[in-house]
Amino acid sequence: MRLKQLIKTLDIKSVLEPKVENLSILGIADNSVDVFKGYLFVAIEGFTADGHNYIPQAIENGACAIIGEKSMDSLPIPYIQVSNSRKALGIIANSFYKNPSSKKVMVGITGTNGKTTTSQMLKHIMESNGHSCSLIGTIHNEINGQVLKSNNTTPGTLALHKLLSESKDEVVIMEVSSHGLSQYRVEGIKFDFCLFTNLEHEHLDYHKTMEDYFQAKLLLFDYLKDSGQAIVNRDNEWGEKLIGILNERGKNVYSIGYSDKNTLQIIDLIIEKSIIKFTEKKNTNCLSSPIMGVHNMYNTVMSYSVAKLLGIEYKNIINSLRGFQGVKGRFQIIKLRNGVNVVVDYAHTAEAISNCITTAKKYGANKVTQIFGFRGNRDKSKREGMIFVAKELSDQFVLTLDDLNSVPEDEMIESLNIINSHCGNDQGIVIPDRTSAIKWAIENSAHNDWIIITGKGHENYNQKFHLPTKSDEETVLYIEDNLYQ
Ligand SMILES: CC(=O)N[C@H]1[C@@H](OP(=O)(O)OP(=O)(O)OC[C@H]2O[C@@H](n3ccc(=O)[nH]c3=O)[C@H](O)[C@@H]2O)O[C@H](CO)[C@@H](O)[C@@H]1O[C@H](C)C(=O)N[C@@H](C)C(=O)N[C@H](CCC(=O)O)C(=O)O
Numbered sequence: 001m002r003l004k005q006l007i008k009t010l011d012i013k014s015v016l017e018p019k020v021e022n023l024s025i026l027g028i029a030d031n032s033v034d035v036f037k038g039y040l041f042v043a044i045e046g047f048t049a050d051g052h053n054y055i056p057q058a059i060e061n062g063a064c065a066i067i068g069e070k071s072m073d074s075l076p077i078p079y080i081q082v083s084n085s086r087k088a089l090g091i092i093a094n095s096f097y098k099n100p101s102s103k104k105v106m107v108g109i110t111g112t113n114g115k116t117t118t119s120q121m122l123k124h125i126m127e128s129n130g131h132s133c134s135l136i137g138t139i140h141n142e143i144n145g146q147v148l149k150s151n152n153t154t155p156g157t158l159a160l161h162k163l164l165s166e167s168k169d170e171v172v173i174m175e176v177s178s179h180g181l182s183q184y185r186v187e188g189i190k191f192d193f194c195l196f197t198n199l200e201h202e203h204l205d206y207h208k209t210m211e212d213y214f215q216a217k218l219l220l221f222d223y224l225k226d227s228g229q230a231i232v233n234r235d236n237e238w239g240e241k242l243i244g245i246l247n248e249r250g251k252n253v254y255s256i257g258y259s260d261k262n263t264l265q266i267i268d269l270i271i272e273k274s275i276i277k278f279t280e281k282k283n284t285n286c287l288s289s290p291i292m293g294v295h296n297m298y299n300t301v302m303s304y305s306v307a308k309l310l311g312i313e314y315k316n317i318i319n320s321l322r323g324f325q326g327v328k329g330r331f332q333i334i335k336l337r338n339g340v341n342v343v344v345d346y347a348h349t350a351e352a353i354s355n356c357i358t359t360a361k362k363y364g365a366n367k368v369t370q371i372f373g374f375r376g377n378r379d380k381s382k383r384e385g386m387i388f389v390a391k392e393l394s395d396q397f398v399l400t401l402d403d404l405n406s407v408p409e410d411e412m413i414e415s416l417n418i419i420n421s422h423c424g425n426d427q428g429i430v431i432p433d434r435t436s437a438i439k440w441a442i443e444n445s446a447h448n449d450w451i452i453i454t455g456k457g458h459e460n461y462n463q464k465f466h467l468p469t470k471s472d473e474e475t476v477l478y479i480e481d482n483l484y485q
């Protein structure tokens with residue numbers, strides 16, 4: 001593709017060496033290591049490195065033109081200075097891959113919690129009703145039925161456009177993280193549906209304030225087609241705020257929630273039966289959530305709403321929801337032989353932990369033991385809220401290790417002890433070894449007790465623990481097998 005064609009809609013500040021007219025571009029790279037002969041290299045000033053410093057390497061590897069933000073005195077090849085390299089990368093990638101998202105029904109889901117669950121549930125509904133779907137998200141990506149490893153919830157711009165160009169599926173359902181939005185990873189894409197699940201205290205190590213975090217989420221709706229539909233959970237204060245902004249901007253908003261202002265009004269959530277009673281266009285109907293928990297009932301309503309707007313009939317949605325097997329590590333229940341229910345869940349916010357414990361209680365739990373820890377080098381400001389919820393709602397809680405992310409183990413154990421005494425009134429039990437914590441909880445539970453293990457969900461452990469297991473699920477099954485031999 002000709003360079004002049006790729007750059008024609010960019011916000012260009014200056015062009016060094018104007019003979020760019022007929023340059024033919026064979027590929028695009030934002031990492032100098034990925035540059036080959038005839039490539040366009042886009043230099044990005046990142047969080048740990050500055051791509052502009054790698055321009056010489058890119059040229060050595062065969063780059064025939066460079067795009068960057070910084071001013072340059074002289075280069076042996078054309079240099080185009082733009083105001084925002086990340087944004088430019090999205091626009092160029094979209095042209096280079098021939099606007100792949102325009103050939104699909106694009107669904108983008110944002111929010112602190114519920115993106116993965118909602119996207120997988122919606123994919124299941126659509127596929128059960130004969131529509132092929134690509135999925136791009138935290139656990140894995142799936143394109144043309146092929147499961148691919150996922151490195152980010154929202155892939156980098158180039159990887160994302162490449163995936164879209166390879167997809168032959170009708171619908172693409174993708175999770176859009178706030179990091180992805182603030183780094184323009186979805187630039188160039190136009191969405192048919194943009195969903196907002198909720199906003200909770202999370203990622204404030206990156207976004208600093210809740211308002212900044214909200215503003216990042218809001219960016220998704222800039223990528224909504226004029227004819228597109230925003231689907232927003234109004235029962236979250238930030239959802240209510242978002243609806244106000246979207247209405248002012250003249251967007252099509254489909255809201256869900258308890259009040260009668262909503263397009264889909266929730267009449268009742270019967271948590272102990274996972275039944276949702278709702279009214280839509282004056283018709284009252286019921287949905288059964290295939291996964292327990294009030295939060296998963298909202299995820300079900302979200303998935304239902306998109307499927308309905310895409311023309312799937314109510315009774316077909318109901319039927320397909322019945323066959324949904326749930327999502328690994330999302331309120332995944334393991335029933336032990338002694339009548340104890342163990343839940344493995346990815347909750348990593350106070351709100352999510354609260355939902356898990358409340359659900360167990362609604363389902364008649366006798367005693368609830370909550371096991372969790374904190375990730376090293378991640379937002380510390382949410383820890384207090386998580387302890388508070390565990391202390392208030394569970395019958396006992398155990399603090400244990402989660403991913404250390406280079407924080408020394410002793411330091412993390414000390415943090416657990418300090419927070420337990422400062423915010424937990426020393427009511428928590430600190431058992432640093434995660435597998436030992438789970439074993440202790442199982443040995444100290446009886447029929448109709450629930451144990452909720454949060455934080456790791458589907459993920460494998462990042463460090464070694466006492467038992468020879470790789471994940472919370474494996475640990476529970478290992479203990480179950482060895483306890484009753
Ligand atoms: C902090 C952060 O978000 N970083 C993201 C960002 O990296 P960056 O651009 O700042 O990279 P950098 O290492 O500083 O390098 C700057 C530039 O120099 C280039 N370079 C570097 C070295 C070299 O030899 N040559 C070269 O050209 C790099 O290719 C890059 O273009 O842009 C990259 C491309 O899009 C992302 O892959 C990367 O995500 C990192 C891996 C990451 O882990 N991010 C997490 C925080 C994240 O995004 N998480 C969210 C989910 C959050 C959640 O809900 O839990 C996600 O969407 O995954």
Ligand SMILES: Nc1ncnc2c1ncn2[C@@H]1O[C@H](COP(=O)(O)OP(=O)(O)OP(=O)(O)O)[C@@H](O)[C@H]1O
Pocket residue numbers: 111112113114115116117118138153175197198295296298299329330331345346347348351352353355356457
């Ligand atoms: N709608 C919801 N409201 C509140 N909490 C939820 C909701 N859906 C899921 N959760 C909680 O959040 C956890 C993560 O769920 P899920 O993976 O679906 O969200 P996510 O937005 O994809 O999060 P992440 O990006 O961290 O994977 C669940 O294990 C559950 O505890």
